[in-house]
Amino acid sequence: MDKPGAKGRESSKERHRQMLIDATAAAIAEHGLAQVSVSRILEKTGLSRGMINLHFATKQKLLVEVARHYSDQYIGSWNSAIAAAGPRPEDRLRAVIEADFDPSVLNRRTMAVWFAFRGEAHSVPDYMPFIDSREARMNRVIYGICTDLCAQGPYPDVDPRRAANSFIAALEGLWTDFHLHPDDFRREEAREVVLEMARAYFPRHFRG
Amino acid sequence: MDKPGAKGRESSKERHRQMLIDATAAAIAEHGLAQVSVSRILEKTGLSRGMINLHFATKQKLLVEVARHYSDQYIGSWNSAIAAAGPRPEDRLRAVIEADFDPSVLNRRTMAVWFAFRGEAHSVPDYMPFIDSREARMNRVIYGICTDLCAQGPYPDVDPRRAANSFIAALEGLWTDFHLHPDDFRREEAREVVLEMARAYFPRHFRG
Amino acid sequence: MDKPGAKGRESSKERHRQMLIDATAAAIAEHGLAQVSVSRILEKTGLSRGMINLHFATKQKLLVEVARHYSDQYIGSWNSAIAAAGPRPEDRLRAVIEADFDPSVLNRRTMAVWFAFRGEAHSVPDYMPFIDSREARMNRVIYGICTDLCAQGPYPDVDPRRAANSFIAALEGLWTDFHLHPDDFRREEAREVVLEMARAYFPRHFRG
Amino acid sequence: MDKPGAKGRESSKERHRQMLIDATAAAIAEHGLAQVSVSRILEKTGLSRGMINLHFATKQKLLVEVARHYSDQYIGSWNSAIAAAGPRPEDRLRAVIEADFDPSVLNRRTMAVWFAFRGEAHSVPDYMPFIDSREARMNRVIYGICTDLCAQGPYPDVDPRRAANSFIAALEGLWTDFHLHPDDFRREEAREVVLEMARAYFPRHFRG
DNA sequence: GATGAATGAGTTTTCATTCAT
DNA sequence: GATGAATGAAAACTCATTCAT
Numbered sequence: 001m002d003k004p005g006a007k008g009r010e011s012s013k014e015r016h017r018q019m020l021i022d023a024t025a026a027a028i029a030e031h032g033l034a035q036v037s038v039s040r041i042l043e044k045t046g047l048s049r050g051m052i053n054l055h056f057a058t059k060q061k062l063l064v065e066v067a068r069h070y071s072d073q074y075i076g077s078w079n080s081a082i083a084a085a086g087p088r089p090e091d092r093l094r095a096v097i098e099a100d101f102d103p104s105v106l107n108r109r110t111m112a113v114w115f116a117f118r119g120e121a122h123s124v125p126d127y128m129p130f131i132d133s134r135e136a137r138m139n140r141v142i143y144g145i146c147t148d149l150c151a152q153g154p155y156p157d158v159d160p161r162r163a164a165n166s167f168i169a170a171l172e173g174l175w176t177d178f179h180l181h182p183d184d185f186r187r188e189e190a191r192e193v194v195l196e197m198a199r200a201y202f203p204r205h206f207r208g
Numbered sequence: 209m210d211k212p213g214a215k216g217r218e219s220s221k222e223r224h225r226q227m228l229i230d231a232t233a234a235a236i237a238e239h240g241l242a243q244v245s246v247s248r249i250l251e252k253t254g255l256s257r258g259m260i261n262l263h264f265a266t267k268q269k270l271l272v273e274v275a276r277h278y279s280d281q282y283i284g285s286w287n288s289a290i291a292a293a294g295p296r297p298e299d300r301l302r303a304v305i306e307a308d309f310d311p312s313v314l315n316r317r318t319m320a321v322w323f324a325f326r327g328e329a330h331s332v333p334d335y336m337p338f339i340d341s342r343e344a345r346m347n348r349v350i351y352g353i354c355t356d357l358c359a360q361g362p363y364p365d366v367d368p369r370r371a372a373n374s375f376i377a378a379l380e381g382l383w384t385d386f387h388l389h390p391d392d393f394r395r396e397e398a399r400e401v402v403l404e405m406a407r408a409y410f411p412r413h414f415r416g
Numbered sequence: 417m418d419k420p421g422a423k424g425r426e427s428s429k430e431r432h433r434q435m436l437i438d439a440t441a442a443a444i445a446e447h448g449l450a451q452v453s454v455s456r457i458l459e460k461t462g463l464s465r466g467m468i469n470l471h472f473a474t475k476q477k478l479l480v481e482v483a484r485h486y487s488d489q490y491i492g493s494w495n496s497a498i499a500a501a502g503p504r505p506e507d508r509l510r511a512v513i514e515a516d517f518d519p520s521v522l523n524r525r526t527m528a529v530w531f532a533f534r535g536e537a538h539s540v541p542d543y544m545p546f547i548d549s550r551e552a553r554m555n556r557v558i559y560g561i562c563t564d565l566c567a568q569g570p571y572p573d574v575d576p577r578r579a580a581n582s583f584i585a586a587l588e589g590l591w592t593d594f595h596l597h598p599d600d601f602r603r604e605e606a607r608e609v610v611l612e613m614a615r616a617y618f619p620r621h622f623r624g
Numbered sequence: 625m626d627k628p629g630a631k632g633r634e635s636s637k638e639r640h641r642q643m644l645i646d647a648t649a650a651a652i653a654e655h656g657l658a659q660v661s662v663s664r665i666l667e668k669t670g671l672s673r674g675m676i677n678l679h680f681a682t683k684q685k686l687l688v689e690v691a692r693h694y695s696d697q698y699i700g701s702w703n704s705a706i707a708a709a710g711p712r713p714e715d716r717l718r719a720v721i722e723a724d725f726d727p728s729v730l731n732r733r734t735m736a737v738w739f740a741f742r743g744e745a746h747s748v749p750d751y752m753p754f755i756d757s758r759e760a761r762m763n764r765v766i767y768g769i770c771t772d773l774c775a776q777g778p779y780p781d782v783d784p785r786r787a788a789n790s791f792i793a794a795l796e797g798l799w800t801d802f803h804l805h806p807d808d809f810r811r812e813e814a815r816e817v818v819l820e821m822a823r824a825y826f827p828r829h830f831r832g
Numbered sequence: 833g834a835t836g837a838a839t840g841a842g843t844t845t846t847c848a849t850t851c852a853t
Numbered sequence: 854g855a856t857g858a859a860t861g862a863a864a865a866c867t868c869a870t871t872c873a874t
Binding site for chain 1: 237238239240241242243320323324326327328329330331332339340343365366367370371373374376377378379380381382384385387388389397398400401402404405407408409411
């Protein structure tokens, strides 16, 4: 169908694209978004100067693709985790916590990228969709879980909306903690913190 | 003691310094840290080109002073809130929550500055002390509160360390929420979210 | 072996590099080293602003390359002159004198460059090697010549070390004379001055 | 005649003037003429920023005054040396040599200043008179000495004009040697080099 | 598709000079 | 006379982008 060699070229194109996205994330983690330059990205790849403009037209569009890439990856692993968890709300909450602290997501580079784009989200609106996607998804799923838990209660004093918000905020805050102090962060302890929150709100579901 | 006129000059010097810090914060909020340039800062002040280098030597040092300024301000208002709260742990926790959601701290510009510097904290280590100061203070105070509450319990299922971490994380996460969606943020509701957490952990202190 | 077109690009790169070195020397001669600016260099070439940083990274490194260039050129013509002179010390001394007063070396621009870098040699140590190379070479060769002449003497009153130093100093001093008063300088007369010195020290070799 | 205190002010004015000239020379020696800035001069004196413009109107005029100062000083010590030497040409030549190698003249700072201004002499014509003054004076005096020596000869092979030029050039060249390698320079040996030249030209006067 | 030399707008910084105090 | 904050032109350098090869 394609000309001979076309597939090889196609895949080298895709490979270059991916190299550039990885190198950009690395450069953000190493130098900070404000100090990322085309040269710094390229020196991590060995590719030629024109490459970014060839594949992404502008540096700014490459940055947007980086945001998209990490967002997609996060959403993907989240979806898998939820899908694998089964229907019980307590299992789903555990899955969500697990997913958020998984090293494939919660690692230095990913957090560096995530926090970098958040810092600029208002001034570069192109980044917003990829930041929002996390928030939206989380909101929906965790609110659903809390509603289910309350329904199975009785937890007369728990408002599912507020409980959901506190879980979301705590997960968010623990990411921040990791980002700022990755060396002191204890992943298992962080999970326990959120599970203990769950126990405080929903003792019947999380042992009581 | 001063030469005549020295006072007028002195105070205008200090005024200009402050103008530059304010303008820089405004520029960060408006354009993002990566897009802040000397020109953009100055056009907000009407001051002359050499001014930043005269007062701060370099743009980078001005940025550090901005970080310092917002950190100092935050710590100051926190300290006042705690000091005013009296000894009871439940009052102190309420004061802390109140302080963190006070519009003098939780507003667009301050959050923009806060999140901007966090994004670069690893690549520009000069920012770290001013970011860390918040974490350290919070940790100490909130852990103290939780310890007191547990001591006055009985809350056999609550670990004060973990409870403290979840409060810290939730406060942090709600700041993030404000930063990303200031238009949707409901300040009063956010306070309620944290108070409901408090009620879940410490029902006897926060009414049950 | 090269990609098509690479050769054309390559050679134009080298040509631009050379243009910048030439233009810098011209600017030094015209404005003085202290007044040489990137703009002044570029306006002599018609090249674009980024060119100096592209080819030399910094203006300072370009200046070092200018020093290297003139040093290399001087050493080269000196070596040829010595090589062509044959073994007899009187011929070699004549060749050395000839080389030092040759218009390819002793001309306004070259002297301007030479004296400019000497003026800064202590404060910009990068210049030193290129200034020293002249001194070292001269010392070695002229001392050798004087030793040979003395050996073929008898010149009981001549110390070859001192004679060599006086020739070196005189050649140096006549360069200075040219540099300061190029319009009054008489090249042929300058040669005669040194030859008469030679005759005073070594009458048997330089006719008596 | 003056108001009381006027003399004190007068002399403080003169003292400041002199401090600035000294500091400028020090800055030239330390940083090179091209790197001398008003700030660098002032930080050596502790004087206030406006001082240079107050005393010399512009930095450029201060530099000219530095050139004048060192020229005046050189000419002065030369004149004393000649005046003290008596009428005999061989004594006068000895005095001239002595004067040129005297540490009050031949020292790092003075040479740094001297060579710095020479480097810029063509591009800043204001420096020229102070550089030329040395050449002119030397020429006249040394030519006179050589003429006298020849007249008292017989030195049938010596042309007094050329002999004079070679002495001037050698003195010049030995200054250059000192400037470039002050650590290796042996003052006494340098004097001997010139005296041996004298002996070669004028054996009857300089013992043979 | 790929390269990397070239461009030039825009950046930060320096610095001689001015001038209100 | 003396001060030093302020100015703004000009400096060096950075860098995303272009485009001939």
